[in-house]
Amino acid sequence: MKTKLGLLYGGKSAEHEVSLQTAMAVIKALDLEKFDIYPIYITKEGAWVKGPQLTAPVENVEELAFPNGSQVAPLSLQKANETNEDGYDVLFPLLHGPNGEDGTVQGMFELLNLPYVGNGVLASSAGMDKVIMKNIFAQAGLPQVKYTWLIRSEWEANREEVYNQVEAELGYPNFVKPANLGSSVGISKCSNREELEKAFVEAFQFDRKIIIEEGVTAREIEIGVLGNDHPACSVAGEIISGKDFYDYTAKYTDGKSTMVIPGDVTEEQYAELSKMAITAFKSLDCSGLVRADFFLTKEGDFYINEVNTMPGFTPFSMFPLLWKHTGVEYPVLIEKLVQLAQERYEEKQKIKYTV
Ligand SMILES: Nc1ncnc2c1ncn2[C@@H]1O[C@H](COP(=O)(O)OP(=O)(O)O)[C@@H](O)[C@H]1O
Ligand SMILES: [Mg+2]
Numbered sequence: 001m002k003t004k005l006g007l008l009y010g011g012k013s014a015e016h017e018v019s020l021q022t023a024m025a026v027i028k029a030l031d032l033e034k035f036d037i038y039p040i041y042i043t044k045e046g047a048w049v050k051g052p053q054l055t056a057p058v059e060n061v062e063e064l065a066f067p068n069g070s071q072v073a074p075l076s077l078q079k080a081n082e083t084n085e086d087g088y089d090v091l092f093p094l095l096h097g098p099n100g101e102d103g104t105v106q107g108m109f110e111l112l113n114l115p116y117v118g119n120g121v122l123a124s125s126a127g128m129d130k131v132i133m134k135n136i137f138a139q140a141g142l143p144q145v146k147y148t149w150l151i152r153s154e155w156e157a158n159r160e161e162v163y164n165q166v167e168a169e170l171g172y173p174n175f176v177k178p179a180n181l182g183s184s185v186g187i188s189k190c191s192n193r194e195e196l197e198k199a200f201v202e203a204f205q206f207d208r209k210i211i212i213e214e215g216v217t218a219r220e221i222e223i224g225v226l227g228n229d230h231p232a233c234s235v236a237g238e239i240i241s242g243k244d245f246y247d248y249t250a251k252y253t254d255g256k257s258t259m260v261i262p263g264d265v266t267e268e269q270y271a272e273l274s275k276m277a278i279t280a281f282k283s284l285d286c287s288g289l290v291r292a293d294f295f296l297t298k299e300g301d302f303y304i305n306e307v308n309t310m311p312g313f314t315p316f317s318m319f320p321l322l323w324k325h326t327g328v329e330y331p332v333l334i335e336k337l338v339q340l341a342q343e344r345y346e347e348k349q350k351i352k353y354t355v
Helices: 016-029 104-111 121-128 130-139 152-157 159-170 193-206 248-252 267-283 318-326 330-349
Strands: 003-010 035-042 048-050 070-072 090-093 147-151 174-178 188-190 209-214 218-227 232-240 258-260 288-297 302-308
Touching: 003 016, 016 035, 016 330, 090 104, 090 330, 104 121, 121 130, 121 302, 130 147, 130 209, 130 267, 130 302, 147 152, 147 159, 152 159, 152 193, 159 193, 159 209, 174 193, 188 193, 193 209, 218 267, 218 302, 218 318, 218 330, 232 267, 232 318, 267 288, 267 302, 288 318, 288 330, 318 330
Parallel strands: 003 035, 003 090
Antiparallel strands: 035 048, 048 070, 147 209, 174 188, 174 209, 218 232, 218 288, 232 258, 288 302
16 A cells, blocks of 8 residues: 655745755655655645645656645645545655744644644644743753843843843853744844844844843754654764854855764764753654754863754755765655654554543
8 A cells, every 4th residue: 555645845934945845855755656645835825735646756846836736725634544535644744944843734734633744743833942942951951051032022121131131141152043933044143232232133023032042162063863752863963164153044055064974073972962862852752853953062062052843854954964874865764754653643543532
């Protein structure tokens, strides 16, 4: 029996184009002997459009948007069964950021009782909010840089006092970030009061809540985690940013950043890192996958920076490359994720809903 796999991509998100690239690569990697592929394109406006079943790889991204496809109500998606020709066995959201990685689409799948790849509602939403994520990590005993946070109205009520407090608590340099975004959007590094003031204005454009962190000089080491109840770690990798920090242009446009895989860490450091990554995975109740990102200081201390619950997933992104170097090729990684989705779904069916 072939697995009916629904691929969701595009989305009302800054990462729309990245998502299309990912979808092309995933389609190409899928074994058509094992999978029937059903595309669901989410337009930039947020409409869901069903394309026809794909029976061959797609050559260019335009083919992934179906101008004549039928628009569907997301809530009409169904699970496949003997009588349902139109259903799915598993859905794979190839979406990043708000509306894709933040628990909203995951919540819909839960309501519809559909198996889906990756993290559930709780891990996705907690992982999307940097403040909540850091609070949970703190509780799990994971080392982090010092941080503080606030909402817009608190800042508007008394800006001077807020700046004074940030300076007293964290000093310079520090990083100001919207709480609920990714891809470094809205993030500034500040070295003085003037930059701090600008950074607040900038970050509050993207969110009503921001986080401010002590800035550290550190290498950036990342590791992939894969699994459900018994997650495994990939080799470690290092990001070497061509810029002052790994900002939006460094990530997507200027091509000056490089990935070193495996990263230059000692066996002891790897042991410490993988232990921390698993702790982070478990503390947020993750499932399927995460990429855990760390700072490694000159002194040799690790701090967890964040986890990404739907990390970049093109074949040239860090997460798939980490697994490739660990011995799990891209097509195998995709199959593994689908299998993990099905296992989690089966596990969930054991729950009893009556007393
Ligand atoms: N506290 C910090 N100290 C030093 N560099 C930081 C700090 N926070 C963020 N950075 C830099 O900014 C980049 C983006 O920050 P991050 O918190 O990872 O946001 P995003 O979720 O958008 O990836 C990091 O990869 C790193 O280069
Ligand atoms: Mg990051």
